[in-house]
Amino acid sequence: MITVFVPSQFGIEPVEATVENLPESWVWLDMNRPSPEEESLVAKLLEVDVPTHEERVEIETSSRLYEEDGALIMSATVLCGTQAGRPITTVATFIVKNARLVSVRYDEPVSFAIARQRALKAGVEAHNGKGMLLVILDAIIDRIADVLELAGSETDQLSSEIFDAESPANAHHNYDDIIRSLGKLGTRQSKIQESLVSLARLFQFLTTREKKLGLTATDRAQVKSLTRDARSLYEFAATLDNKVSFLLEATLGLVNLQQNQTIKIFSVLAVVFLPPTLIASSYGMNFAIMPELHWAFGYPIAVAGMIASALGTYAVFRWRGWL
Template sequence: MIFIHQPAAGAGQILLDRRPLDLQDPIPDDTVWLDMIRPTREEDLKVEAFMGIQVPTREEMKDIEPSELLYVEEGARYMTGRVLSKVSDSEDPGLAGITFILRENRLVTVRYEEPQAFRMYTQRAGRTTGNGPSTTTSGETILAGLIEAVIDRAADVLQLQGERIDRLSGKIFEVQDDPSVRNTALQDTLRALGRHGDLISKQRESLVSMERILLSLSATYRTNKAPRELREDVRSTLRDLQSLEEHATFLSTKIQFLLDATLGLVNLEQNNIIKLFSVMAVVFMPPTLIASIYGMNFKAMPELEWHFGYPMAVMMMVVAAVLPYVFFRWKKWL
C-alpha cells in the first residue's frame, strides 16, 4: 500500500493531504511524501521509477551494521531506524524497522508495521491550524516531524512505564502476613519486572537508532548549509532524545534494583523454609537418640524389665523435643 502526501489548502491551512494511491494511477508531481506500508514488488518498482532510487527489501532493513543503515546512493540519503510498535497490554512489544529515503525535496518511508508515532504525525499534519503558513512542505521538514513524533511517543511510553514501576515498587515492599499470598505476589512481580525491562530496553534501542539518524542529518545539514531553522530543529530534537535516553537508563537501573530486591525477598522466603526444616531436625534429634538407645534391647539394660521403663522413655523423648523448641522461641529464631 502506498499513501501519498501533498500540500493542500482549504478553509484553513491544512498541512498535508493524505490519500492512498492505486497501482495504476500516476504519482503526482507535487507529492512530498510517499509512505509505503508493506509494499509489493510492483509498488517498489513504481516508486523506484518515480524517485530514481532503490527501495530496500525487508531483509535489508533488518541489517544492524551502521554502514547498511545510513548511506548515500545516487544522490539519495537512506536512513533506517527502529521504532517501537505494538505497545499494549495484550501484545508483546516489538521493534519495527523503518527506512527513510530523502531525495531532493521528497521523502519516502518504507515500513512493515503500524507504529503509533506515524499515526500521531499523520493526524497532526492533516489538522487545520488556522491561517498561518504551512511548515510541513518538504521532505526534510516531514522527516524532522516524524522523528519528533517518534520521540514524543517514546516520552509517553517511558512516562507510563515509570508510573507502573513506581506502583510496582510499593507492592514489592508491602508487608504481607499470609505466606501464600506473599509468594504469589513475588512471582507476579518478577514477571511484571521482566515485561517492563524488556519494553524499556527496546525503547532505548529505538532511541539509539533515532539518535544515529539525527547525528547523520545534523552533519549533513551543517555541511550543506541547510536553513538555520531546520538545523535548530534537529539540534533541539537531538537534545530531547538524549534526555530520554538518560531517563530510559534511569528506569533500567531502577528495574534492576527492584529485581535484586525481589530476588532478595524470594531468598528470604526460601531461607525461612530451610530454617523451619533445620529446626524440626534439631527438635526431633534428641528423641530419636533416646528411642535409638532404648530400642537396642540388650539383656543387660537396667530399664529393660522395669515396669516404668516405657513411660520414662516416652517422657524423656517429649521433654527432649520440647526443650529445643522453647529455646529457639526464647532466642526468637522462630
C-alpha cells in the same frame, strides 16, 4: 499497502492513488509492507535504489544513513508493539528527494498514526518531504517518552509491591509474577534504548545534511531539540534499566531469603525432634538385660522424657533467637 499524501489547506491529507498514477503534488508516499513490484516502481520514480530489508537492518551507520543520486536515505529503529504488551522494534526507512518523502516500513508503529493526525492539523509545517520527516521523527520521540513514563510508573508500583511489607495486600508476594513483570520491563527498556541510539545517529546525520535538505532556522532548532530529547530519554531509560536490574536482584534475594527461612524451619524441627528420637531409639533396642523393660511406669516416663527433651530444645532455640 501504499498511502499517498498531498498538501491541503491545513497540512497534508491522504488521497486514493497508486504508484503508477501519482498526483503531481504528492509530498509523502507511505509504503507499509510493500511488494517487490511496488518497491521497484518507487525506485524508478525516484531514480534511486530502495534499500532491501537486509540492508536496512544492518547495524553499520554507513548502511543505514547515506546519500545516493541526490537522495538522502535514512533507516531508523522504531519501537512498536507496546500496546499489545509485546514490545518489538522495526526498521523504518526514510527517503527524501526533491522535497518529497518516501517511508518504507513493515509494521504498524503508533508513532506513524500520530504523525498522520498531526499532519492534518492547521499550522503544521508538513507541506513538503523534509517537513513531514520532522513531524514523523517528533512523533516517534514523543511516543517513546510516553512509553518511558508508563514504564516509570510500573517500576515504582513494582518497587512498592516488593518492599512495602507492611501493606496487607503485599503480605503474600507472588514472586513469579513479579519476576515476569520485571523481565517484560527490562525487555521493553532494551528495545527503547536500541531505538534511541538509532534515532540519535539519524539526527546527527540530518545535522550534517542541513543544506542538502534545505532546513530553515526553525527546522535546525527542531532537529537540535529532538537530539537533546533523544539524549535525555536515553539517560532516563538507562536509569530505569538500572532500577529494574536492582529490583530483579532484590526480588531474587528475597526469594532466596524465603527459601532459607523454609530450610531453617525444617532444620530446627530436625534438631528439636533429635533428643526424642534418641530416647525412642535407645528403648527400641532388643537386648535381654534392660532393667527399664520391667518398670511399671517405664512407658509414661519415656514419653515424658521425649516431650521434655523436645520442649527443652525448642526453648533453647527461642532463647537464642533462632526462631
